[in-house]
Amino acid sequence: MIRLFKAELRKIFLRPGIFVMTALLAVILALSYFLYQPMTRNTSEISIDENQVSEIYDYFKNGNMSYSKADALSYMTSTNNLIENYRNNNTVSNVETLKTQVNTLNDNIYAFLDRVGRVISSPTGEGKEIAYKILTETLKPSVDSLVNLFSTLIDTSNPLILVNKNTAENITLSLNSINRILTTTSEPTQETYKNMQDNLNLYNISTDANKYTLNITPDIESIVDVKFDEEFLNTLQSDYYNVGMERLAVVEQQIDDFYVSIGGNYEFENSVEKKAEINELISFYYNTCRQLNEIVISKVYLKIAESYSDYEFAQLYGLEDFIRYESEQSLTRQEYLFDHNKMEYDYAVPFNFTSTSNFETNTYDFMYFVLELFSFIIIIYCVVMGSSMIAGEQNNGTLKLLAIRPYKRRKIMTSKILATMFFAFVFTLLAMIITFIAGGFMFGFESAPILCIFNATTAFEISPILLTLIYFLTLLLKIGTYILLAFTISTIFRSYVGAVTVSIFCFFATAILNLFVSSNNIIKYLPLNNLDLFKYMGGGSFTANSSIFNIFSSPILPDMSFVFSLINIVLTISILAVITYTVFKNRDIA
Amino acid sequence: MPNKILEVKNLTKIYKNRIAVDDLTFDVYEGEIFGFLGPNGAGKSTTIKMITGLATISRGDVYICGYSIKKNFELAIRQLGGIIENPEMYSYMSGWDNLKFFANLYTGITDERIHEVVKLVGLENRIHDKFKNYSLGMKQRLGIAQALLHSPKLLILDEPTNGLDPNGIQEIRRFLKNIAHTQKISVLISSHILAEMEQMCDTIAIIDRGKLIEIKNIDQIRKGIMGGQKICFKVDYPNFAGKLIYNKYKLDIELAGNNVIVPCEEAMIPSIVQLLISNRLSIFGINTLTKSLEEVFLDIIKQRSGSITIT
Numbered sequence: 001m002i003r004l005f006k007a008e009l010r011k012i013f014l015r016p017g018i019f020v021m022t023a024l025l026a027v028i029l030a031l032s033y034f035l036y037q038p039m040t041r042n043t044s045e046i047s048i049d050e051n052q053v054s055e056i057y058d059y060f061k062n063g064n065m066s067y068s069k070a071d072a073l074s075y076m077t078s079t080n081n082l083i084e085n086y087r088n089n090n091t092v093s094n095v096e097t098l099k100t101q102v103n104t105l106n107d108n109i110y111a112f113l114d115r116v117g118r119v120i121s122s123p124t125g126e127g128k129e130i131a132y133k134i135l136t137e138t139l140k141p142s143v144d145s146l147v148n149l150f151s152t153l154i155d156t157s158n159p160l161i162l163v164n165k166n167t168a169e170n171i172t173l174s175l176n177s178i179n180r181i182l183t184t185t186s187e188p189t190q191e192t193y194k195n196m197q198d199n200l201n202l203y204n205i206s207t208d209a210n211k212y213t214l215n216i217t218p219d220i221e222s223i224v225d226v227k228f229d230e231e232f233l234n235t236l237q238s239d240y241y242n243v244g245m246e247r248l249a250v251v252e253q254q255i256d257d258f259y260v261s262i263g264g265n266y267e268f269e270n271s272v273e274k275k276a277e278i279n280e281l282i283s284f285y286y287n288t289c290r291q292l293n294e295i296v297i298s299k300v301y302l303k304i305a306e307s308y309s310d311y312e313f314a315q316l317y318g319l320e321d322f323i324r325y326e327s328e329q330s331l332t333r334q335e336y337l338f339d340h341n342k343m344e345y346d347y348a349v350p351f352n353f354t355s356t357s358n359f360e361t362n363t364y365d366f367m368y369f370v371l372e373l374f375s376f377i378i379i380i381y382c383v384v385m386g387s388s389m390i391a392g393e394q395n396n397g398t399l400k401l402l403a404i405r406p407y408k409r410r411k412i413m414t415s416k417i418l419a420t421m422f423f424a425f426v427f428t429l430l431a432m433i434i435t436f437i438a439g440g441f442m443f444g445f446e447s448a449p450i451l452c453i454f455n456a457t458t459a460f461e462i463s464p465i466l467l468t469l470i471y472f473l474t475l476l477l478k479i480g481t482y483i484l485l486a487f488t489i490s491t492i493f494r495s496y497v498g499a500v501t502v503s504i505f506c507f508f509a510t511a512i513l514n515l516f517v518s519s520n521n522i523i524k525y526l527p528l529n530n531l532d533l534f535k536y537m538g539g540g541s542f543t544a545n546s547s548i549f550n551i552f553s554s555p556i557l558p559d560m561s562f563v564f565s566l567i568n569i570v571l572t573i574s575i576l577a578v579i580t581y582t583v584f585k586n587r588d589i590a
Numbered sequence: 591m592p593n594k595i596l597e598v599k600n601l602t603k604i605y606k607n608r609i610a611v612d613d614l615t616f617d618v619y620e621g622e623i624f625g626f627l628g629p630n631g632a633g634k635s636t637t638i639k640m641i642t643g644l645a646t647i648s649r650g651d652v653y654i655c656g657y658s659i660k661k662n663f664e665l666a667i668r669q670l671g672g673i674i675e676n677p678e679m680y681s682y683m684s685g686w687d688n689l690k691f692f693a694n695l696y697t698g699i700t701d702e703r704i705h706e707v708v709k710l711v712g713l714e715n716r717i718h719d720k721f722k723n724y725s726l727g728m729k730q731r732l733g734i735a736q737a738l739l740h741s742p743k744l745l746i747l748d749e750p751t752n753g754l755d756p757n758g759i760q761e762i763r764r765f766l767k768n769i770a771h772t773q774k775i776s777v778l779i780s781s782h783i784l785a786e787m788e789q790m791c792d793t794i795a796i797i798d799r800g801k802l803i804e805i806k807n808i809d810q811i812r813k814g815i816m817g818g819q820k821i822c823f824k825v826d827y828p829n830f831a832g833k834l835i836y837n838k839y840k841l842d843i844e845l846a847g848n849n850v851i852v853p854c855e856e857a858m859i860p861s862i863v864q865l866l867i868s869n870r871l872s873i874f875g876i877n878t879l880t881k882s883l884e885e886v887f888l889d890i891i892k893q894r895s896g897s898i899t900i901t
């Protein structure tokens with residue numbers, strides 16, 4: 001059997017295609033150098049102009065900063081109120097109340113964050129830009145998730161109808177306009193000034209909204225009462241609210257100390273360190289607020305989502321906007337960061353196509369990019385080769401010469417599959433090493449540790465080298481399954497061309513199905529959607545947002561998890577193996 | 591009695607609704623060249639595929655050197671080398687690499703052995719050319735080389751002369767005779783052309799529509815033919831001579847010019863000559879007319895196939 005495997009392997013390496021592969025590897029490497037332009041990551045660090053430092057301190061002294069703290073408190077208080085409310089009315093149907101409260105919460109967060117932004121921004125200069133940036137880019141996600149929650153609670157798959165209590169007048173609002181109302185309930189930002197008239201109209205509606213009752217089209221009977229149990233509420237309060245408040249107090253003290261340490265003299269052009277120090281303090285203050293924000297929102301959000309199946313939720317809100325997996329993943333990340341008193345920017349993100357893992361691109365990002373492209377080519381090549389090794393050899397007659405050797409059919413098949421897999425292994429490894437060295441010289445070898453969120457539930461730090469190894473293994477599993485599939489198809493279809501066509505069709509059919517019927521519950525069972533286990537390392541969901549790369553990596557659909565996919569793969573491999581070996585054993589080789 | 595190398599027992603192949611091979615039983619002995627003769631579609635290839643384990647066996651079994659191909663596939667097939675239908679190999683590899691590939695599947699085949707086989711089939715000069723650039727004759731020879739690499743006891747060739755020119759056919763014939771008799775390799779060779787078979791086979795089996803019709807060793811066949819042979823007498827008065835012979839022996843006489851053709855054995859020549867001379871006829875010549883093997887086989891097939899019904 002080992003002899004047969006070696007002989008098959010030797011045959012593979014004698015194929016002329018090997019040169020094409022090597023050439024393609026070089027081409028992809030060169031192409032990637034030009035194609036590879038991911039966004040640089042936002043550091044979440046707020047950069048403060050020297051002049052502003054005094055301003056910030058003045059805010060502190062004159063109670064402006066404490067005003068912002070009051071805001072933080074009021075936000076936390078409303079969370080607390082919400083919690084209390086549920087404690088007291090646990091049995092009452094609370095959907096309506098919850099809606100109002102969440103809306104208020106939303107308003108409060110907005111107001112609070114706006115305040116923070118204004119503290120940082122100076123009336124003139126680029127501070128405004130920064131504040132705006134923070135508001136639109138950094139804070140928006142957390143606000144958006146609240147908007148999502150709100151919209152989820154009211155039926156979003158149908159237009160919302162507001163009925164005037166007095167006049168019985170109806171106003172029909174689409175999802176879009178509701179979202180716009182929700183985002184304009186805070187004071188208009190730079191963005192909203194652009195189409196102010198439009199927004200003002202909506203704003204009026206929303207401020208008048210209390211005149212109307214919400215007439216929810218009762219399409220979703222599945223909307224259920226949300227019940228928060230005691231433990232959940234306690235945890236929220238003690239673990240996050242109290243801890244967060246303590247941390248904020250510490251930073252406030254530090255800012256105070258800092259001010260004393262510089263002797264009230266803000267002119268520190270010469271001291272880069274001092275500037276960095278104050279930057280860090282304020283960033284930390286700001287980010288701690290944000291972390292708390294996200295944790296509480298995510299917790300409430302997921303708690304509500306618990307009452308629905310993933311499928312119901314996807315139906316309620318559309319798959320792109322709510323993916324439980326992603327929400328859990330982000331919550332786990334936030335909790336880990338909060339527990340370790342660290343910020344997002346302390347870590348590199350797991351590999352993904354569209355952004356860099358560090359602030360600057362590095363060899364790992366580059367390697368991931370190249371390998372994903374290259375694995376595509378390896379798969380196609382191996383699929384074609386797999387087809388040629390059974391159907392192809394049967395067509396040209398060489399399989400007969402092979403089958404009259406002292407090896408059972410089972411061994412012939414195994415050697416061929418293993419030889420193909422070994423070839424894929426060698427080439428992937430080769431590509432990885434070459435890319436690693438090339439990438440290192442182009443972008444540098446340095447990388448921060450990576451914060452992996454395994455299966456959305458377990459967060460851990462991992463060195464990029466180790467993660468690369470994991471990536472390599474998952475990639476091999478994926479390629480290996482494709483190879484097995486190609487062998488199955490090539491065993492069933494006697495014609496070589498037919499086998500290649502069907503295999504490649506399977507490959508693309510899944511990608512196309514994913515693009516067009518993404519909300520369908522069935523496609524999560526498609527084996528090819530479960531092949532990429534690396535997406536469960538915390539990086540996969542990013543790629544899912546980019547439809548082009550759906551071809552390369554599949555999204556995490558509702559109900560999917562690492563175990564789900566693993567079982568799916570094991571089942572797929574078993575079924576394919578049984579089919580392949582049975583058919584091949586009883587096949588008359590014509 | 592020499593060893594049985596191949597035993598085929600009640601071998602049957604049933605495709606969905608037709609019997610391609612019907613209850614075939616025969617043996618091939620050591621050093622024997624066994625001809626498997628039958629028209630196209632007779633079931634030769636199907637039989638060979640079952641013997642080599644390429645096709646599943648519906649009923650019966652095949653033993654190679656005593657090992658059942660069904661139960662002891664690896665041991666049985668180890669003793670066998672062959673070409674089934676076309677001698678196709680990997681076109682992107684050289685002849686040498688192809689041989690090397692097959693050699694690597696067995697233990698203990700050295701490069702020397704490969705060289706030896708290459709020399710045996712006379713491909714020394716072109717062995718490093720790509721297989722796709724070989725002529726059909728060269729492919730056939732490489733095919734035989736591939737089949738001989740592991741010194742099998744039984745060589746199976748399915749229509750090896752298909753598409754070869756007369757020169758090539760003669761070469762293969764000589765070659766096979768040589769290895770069968772010098773190296774004690776049994777050869778099972780199939781063909782639909784009798785002329786090829788009669789010149790090299792020790793035993794010939796005729797198969798038609800899946801059934802074994804006749805199995806004879808070449809000497810037996812020859813004897814059988816002598817019984818049906820004719821003697822030609824060239825005389826001055828053929829009509830008279832014919833009447834004389836008919837009256838005395840009651841044989842079917844044919845006349846052709848001055849020739850009287852008598853279906854009889856050589857042993858009868860003296861008495862017929864005596865009869866003619868005593869009647870004052872002049873004899874200008876006596877010839878033995880042999881009926882060709884081909885005619886005999888065609889006769890057999892014509893005769894038998896008429897009475898065989900395949901369900």
Ligand SMILES: Nc1ncnc2c1ncn2[C@@H]1O[C@H](COP(=O)(O)OP(=O)(O)O)[C@@H](O)[C@H]1O
Pocket residue numbers: 590605606610628629630631632633634635636637
């Ligand atoms: N795979 C198959 N399915 C059905 N019938 C077949 C198959 N292969 C061969 N046959 C039939 O079996 C008979 C014997 O074919 P074959 O062994 O190739 O004949 P030969 O080699 O003597 O010319 C033919 O009638 C042929 O049509």
Ligand SMILES: [Mg+2]
Pocket residue numbers: 634635636749
């Ligand atoms: Mg044939």
